[in-house]
Amino acid sequence: MKADGDGVLLSTMKVPDTIRMAAIAALLLMLCASAARFAAQDRLAQDLAKYQHETDPVRKTRALIKLGDEQVELAKRQLKEDEVDSLHTLEQYRDEVRETVAALNAMGVDAERRPAGFKELQISLRETIRHIDELILSLNVDKRPFFREVRNDLFMDQNQLIDELFPRKSDRAPAKSDP
Secondary structure, three states: OEEEOOOEEHHHHHHHHHHHHHHHHHHHHHHHHHHHHHHHHHHHHHHHHHHHHOOOOOHHHHHHHHHHHHHHHHHHHHOOOOHHHHHHHHHHHHHHHHEEEEEEHHHOOOOOOOOOHHHHHHHHHHHHHHHHHHHOOOOOHHHHHHHHHHHHHHHHHHHHHHHHOOHHHHHOOOOOOOO
């Protein structure tokens, strides 16, 4: 190794540059992560506004499916910081599902013959419930009942959709009597 006139090794002069480059890289990484987080929040706000302003129940269902995926992902991220915010996000999603199911029912169509909206929401709920089950398993045992309540409400809505898509034979046709 070479030393300069002051007795300082030349290799030690490169250390500040290396540290500076590492600090810049870490700063850029943090900026990119926060920009991605803000973009996700902005996308969530846009999808929520689209859902809230949609009047057609079938299009509202499709907007909810996209919004619901984002809300469950948000709830997973919030769980790391605050369980109350995570629970609130899932409760908001549950309320949106109930509103959408009510709007689909208000259309007065036979879901078995015209399943648009009903089928997509049922499939989405099945997947969402599976994600919420995974989320619940990551919680402390004492926090699980609050999240299970939301999960069970969604499960009941899913079962209602299944009943509408696949009604029992006795519900569709009156019983035939013997002459």
